[in-house]
Amino acid sequence: MVYKRNEITREKEKIMGIRTRLAVLACKTSNAVLRRMGRGGTNLPGKIALKIDKDILKELSRGVKVTVVTGTNGKTTTSRMIEQAFEEAGYKYFANKSGANLLTGIITVFAQHCSLSGKCSYTHALIECDEAAFRKTSEMLPVECLVVNNIFRDQLDRYGEITHTLNAIREGITHVPDATLCLNADCSLTASLADNVPNKVVWFGVDVPIYKETAFELSDAVYCIHCKTEYEYDYRTYSHLGGFRCPKCGYHRQTPQVGVTQVVRTGADSSDIVLNAFGHSHDVHINLPGGYNIYNAAACVAAAEIVGIDEDTAVDALSRFECGFGRAEQFELGKSKARMMLVKNPAGYNQVINQISNDEEECKIAFLLNDRYADGTDISWIWDVDFEALARQSARFTRILVSGVRADDMALRLKYAGFDTGRIEVIRDYENLLEAIGADETPTFIMPTYTAMFDLRGEISKHTDIKAFYE
Amino acid sequence: MELNICHLYPDILNLYGDRGNIITMKRRMEDRGIKVNVEGCSIGETLDANRYDIFFIGGGQDFEQEVLLKDLGTGKAAEIRAAVEDEKTFLAICGGYQMLGQYYKTWDGVQLDFTGAINIHTVGSKERMIGNYMFETLPESSGAVVVGFENHSGKTYLGEGVSPLGKMLKGYGNNGEDQTEGARYKNVFGTYSHGSLLPKNPVLCDFILQTALERKYGQIEPLAPLEDTLELNANEYMKQRLSK
Numbered sequence: 201m202v203y204k205r206n207e208i209t210r211e212k213e214k215i216m217g218i219r220t221r222l223a224v225l226a227c228k229t230s231n232a233v234l235r236r237m238g239r240g241g242t243n244l245p246g247k248i249a250l251k252i253d254k255d256i257l258k259e260l261s262r263g264v265k266v267t268v269v270t271g272t273n274g275k276t277t278t279s280r281m282i283e284q285a286f287e288e289a290g291y292k293y294f295a296n297k298s299g300a301n302l303l304t305g306i307i308t309v310f311a312q313h314c315s316l317s318g319k320c321s322y323t324h325a326l327i328e329c330d331e332a333a334f335r336k337t338s339e340m341l342p343v344e345c346l347v348v349n350n351i352f353r354d355q356l357d358r359y360g361e362i363t364h365t366l367n368a369i370r371e372g373i374t375h376v377p378d379a380t381l382c383l384n385a386d387c388s389l390t391a392s393l394a395d396n397v398p399n400k401v402v403w404f405g406v407d408v409p410i411y412k413e414t415a416f417e418l419s420d421a422v423y424c425i426h427c428k429t430e431y432e433y434d435y436r437t438y439s440h441l442g443g444f445r446c447p448k449c450g451y452h453r454q455t456p457q458v459g460v461t462q463v464v465r466t467g468a469d470s471s472d473i474v475l476n477a478f479g480h481s482h483d484v485h486i487n488l489p490g491g492y493n494i495y496n497a498a499a500c501v502a503a504a505e506i507v508g509i510d511e512d513t514a515v516d517a518l519s520r521f522e523c524g525f526g527r528a529e530q531f532e533l534g535k536s537k538a539r540m541m542l543v544k545n546p547a548g549y550n551q552v553i554n555q556i557s558n559d560e561e562e563c564k565i566a567f568l569l570n571d572r573y574a575d576g577t578d579i580s581w582i583w584d585v586d587f588e589a590l591a592r593q594s595a596r597f598t599r600i601l602v603s604g605v606r607a608d609d610m611a612l613r614l615k616y617a618g619f620d621t622g623r624i625e626v627i628r629d630y631e632n633l634l635e636a637i638g639a640d641e642t643p644t645f646i647m648p649t650y651t652a653m654f655d656l657r658g659e660i661s662k663h664t665d666i667k668a669f670y671e
Numbered sequence: 672m673e674l675n676i677c678h679l680y681p682d683i684l685n686l687y688g689d690r691g692n693i694i695t696m697k698r699r700m701e702d703r704g705i706k707v708n709v710e711g712c713s714i715g716e717t718l719d720a721n722r723y724d725i726f727f728i729g730g731g732q733d734f735e736q737e738v739l740l741k742d743l744g745t746g747k748a749a750e751i752r753a754a755v756e757d758e759k760t761f762l763a764i765c766g767g768y769q770m771l772g773q774y775y776k777t778w779d780g781v782q783l784d785f786t787g788a789i790n791i792h793t794v795g796s797k798e799r800m801i802g803n804y805m806f807e808t809l810p811e812s813s814g815a816v817v818v819g820f821e822n823h824s825g826k827t828y829l830g831e832g833v834s835p836l837g838k839m840l841k842g843y844g845n846n847g848e849d850q851t852e853g854a855r856y857k858n859v860f861g862t863y864s865h866g867s868l869l870p871k872n873p874v875l876c877d878f879i880l881q882t883a884l885e886r887k888y889g890q891i892e893p894l895a896p897l898e899d900t901l902e903l904n905a906n907e908y909m910k911q912r913l914s915k
Contacts, residue, residue, distance in 0.1 A: 361732045362732065422683065423683075423735060423738055428735075428738050430714070577803070577820075578687065579820070579866075580688030580689070580866055581687070581688050582688065583688030583689070583690060583691030583694070584685070584688050608871075608908045611905075612870050612901045612904075612905045613691075615901050616691070616698055621901060624901075
């Protein structure tokens, strides 16, 4: 049979269409089955779809305006903030909510929001993406806005060096020349992503110090990324973030279009700041505590502008959005109000410590350390966290609880930080741990690593009604 | 008694919680009433090795290696070599351990000269050796079973005059081939063990401290035992897990 050229194309499209349909069907079905089994099917369905059609994500995301959030710390919270802005702007959007932030998880969430023919009826997608996974994912997504929060040392057993993470993102950016980059001006590593790329850039940052006192921290970027001369700083906010400049080659912080000009108040539940966005000053109430969330808020306002949401809507969203999964999330556990603060790496942990130290109330503290793959199998990083800052306030802590797979190492770390060993309680069993937390009315700060948070939530859900993570 | 510790390149060689070793040495001396002073010495600063009893060098990233090699060439390498021969105590981990050797050859054949303080050399490989691991130190290095975490792509080989720190029980060690881990030369202790190494390996920690004290004060009484329940719990937990 002899085909004419357009017939060949049509035939080809038909076959491709069938393949896409098959992939979407397999994805949706396996997802439904997994859910019925009570399991959060976030990666497997996407994996199956990818096997059937390697271009599946390209097909499913066609015509959708995608905002991607990546970087070491704050991806989830920033995504939730931007999501609130999308919501209030009335955008027809969907988001990957459950930390399904690898390629396969992202495919699953796109398939869920497409018809069986692979047509997506949403105009916008908000995607949190793992730093290393962005390299590949970016090949297939029509990215309108790429937010990079920061780069810190994180799970080096998996990513290798910090510069590897940075280079993965850098390579990913070459796949999306039309995307507007929304970058942290205060992070010398992140800021270097703007070098030699055709992309438009919107900078966000914090123009002033955030805390009076901060945890002792190692800097992840002492030397200039271009010429390896030691940076000088006009001020620092935390870790290597702040007003950096290289005295030799002149590489320096860019003045952000969205900058925090004043930190009015940092409280236990929220912060108030003055934000200058594109020349307009806004008083902003952020419905989450912590200096790192001030950065996330600035990122949100910058990203909102890029996707066409006005500043006022974005600023309002910040005062209304709800805490993300394990990100200062609140629970009533027995008699105690508890806040769960996910900890993953020294920079994030030190921020949580800054936040706890900023307060003066009596409280219980619980440290949960696991060393499974998602936590990072190397727990050496706990020695880079400034637990000494908490030990100096140990009189304030009515109970010091330790749990998780590596509870012994955690207890040892606390001892060398200066906590009284007689007061460190190692409670391995989560049921007993929850009982200890709920036994009295003193509030509790729980600091779990990733899988410890899942385990603990599982235990909590036996007693109270909390949503499973895939809902 | 008093010990002076020099932390070499604390702002660069600090990748895997290695400063836990400094915290631990300091604490275990102070708990016995022995004074400890810790000073850092980094890029551009002159190293006067005579002032110190213990030198600590941690692991770092490749990114900074260039800066480091240049700085070592300005006189620090010679100071380090002399201090090693002078039987000063060194604890060097991972990148710091490699740095005490003769050279590092990348997997594609480029040779970088290191300090040459001890007769070892390292060859890069494409695969990383990563994971929890365990080794038994030789009797002349305390005989303790050490648990830790290794993360390196370089394979280290010991030359003449250098003995291994220990024999592998689980994991890769120096090169994944000859069952050796770490190096011992005079009072130099080199190892791939992060973890941090010393907190949950208190026997090795005290052995290193005793070595430094005896170099300075001659034969002394063994260090008084400390309350080490948490230390030994953490050691035992990993020992059990890795023995399965």
